[in-house]
Amino acid sequence: MKQFGIFIQKEFYHILRDRRTLLILLGMPVVLVLLFGFAITNEIDNARIAILDQSKGEMSQEITQRLVASGYFLIDENLQEIAQIEQHFREGKTKMAVVFPSGIEEDKRRNLPTQIQLIADATDPNTATTLINYASAIIGQYAQEQARGQALPMQIRTEVKMLYNPRLKSVFLFVPGVMTVILMLVSAMMTSIAITREKELGTMEVLLVSPLKPAMIIVGKVIPYILLALANTVVILLLGTFVFGMPVRGSLVLLALECLLFVITALALGILISTRTDSQQVAMLISLMVLMLPTILLSGFIFPIESMPKVLQVISNIIPAKWFIIILKNVMLKGTGIEFVWKESLILAGMTLFFIGASVRNFKTRLE
């Protein structure tokens, strides 16, 4: 046990003396969360729109006011003719244009169906769809209010309720995602580099000739990174909660345990990588290509798994991050207990055992 303590102390010397890496490890989560939280966002807030009002009537005024009052839109300019619309889009001044044709007041008086045109800049499809949806909803509501008191054919009103994230804040998705990426990076990449470094320097050989058990060497090497990863988790959660108002509705204990489970999964992967290569560079490349890319792209962090091609959907099942993100969303946003995430937890635990088993098979106590 004393030997073990001394070994861990040595690992901390390595980590603490490599100031630049330490700074990256501790600074990166903060930067990523702030970046994703503030800069990269799907929320619509004061989107600039243009109005082309050919009717010059009461209705177009009221609808425009409602659009502005919603807080989602900001009138950039009142256009005079159709030709201006395209130019406006080309200049990038606006995301959406609303066209009120000249006949709408007449249609209203005669109680006929009428039309308002919404034109959106679909170079960014997500934003365009969201803008159109918001605007349609506002206009639809207006139409229904106008129709009140009049005999109308049967109508269905849809009442939408966005559960768990009523304001559709994208930070609710990014915090679990960033957490997953960071834990993967710190646990898998850093441990695989730390272990291969000892091989590259030749100190691993000396350790293996010493009375230290190989398992103890590996466990001793990963423990500091477990602590580092958990410290990062706390930082990300605090930022998410206090800066972005992200709730943690489920039990903190369960959340901590699930994080620990995922850290161990990632560590097992890191160890597996380090058993396959003797060079730090190769270890880093494998970590980036085989671990980080799928973690970012296929886990549902950035692209919804449901909208992926079937093949990628199947592949996403072997990405540990996918299951961890599901667990995080459940525990943090829905506040569910273990009874709803035990399956995902079990999958992660199974993967971990598999990686450890494969590592043990690969680990060459006797460096052949």
Next chain:
Amino acid sequence: MLPAITTDKLTKRFGDFTAVDQITFEVNKGEIFGFLGANGAGKTTAMRMLNGLSRPSGGQAAVAGFDVYRETEKIKKHIGYMSQKFSLYEDLTVRENIQFYGGIYGLPGKEIRRQVQELIGGLGMQAYANTLVKSIPLGWKQKLSFSIAIMHRPEIVFLDEPTGGVDPITRRQFWEMIYKAASEGMTVFVTTHYMDEAEYCDRVSIMVDGRIAALDRPRALKEQFGAGSMNDVFLQLTRPKP
């Protein structure tokens, strides 16, 4: 008295290639045993089988009386090892390296503190005690490595080309340290390229293509081959026959 190391037809094959081919020898206790050979002759592979890093493909061997197949854990407690690559941690200080290696060999805290004083004092490194190892001169690093490899008083110490790239004066000092360790009863098993170092050994074996081509005291070998120096002996053995 049991010999420190015995091997009987010890063999290591990598696929079709036989790196070490049925070598048989004994190393006596307290002896400085030189293990010579050209690059790729199988020296390092043979040494790795003895210190438990590599599992033999055939034959028998015992180190400090323990079997290399079944008792590697026991062997590890009785040997010291200094690898070909530099084996100290560059981002730890001299003192921390000594404390670390003392610790993993299970020396008690009091003993470690004593060793720190003794080693640093003995090497005249007081000024460097709290310096990171990466900033001390290579010669001192090698001497420090050796002192650390024997700080837990092993019965046998394996040195894999310990003096590579070191200046002649430091090499000389290094060999004085080896002599001192041997005079205290430690068995020294050393591989080297330097033929002048071979002359310092009690006995040498010369490996050629995985086999032991000659094994005796340096003087006896020179007589046997009618050579003036170990260098000539080595060349006669390793030069391709016409």
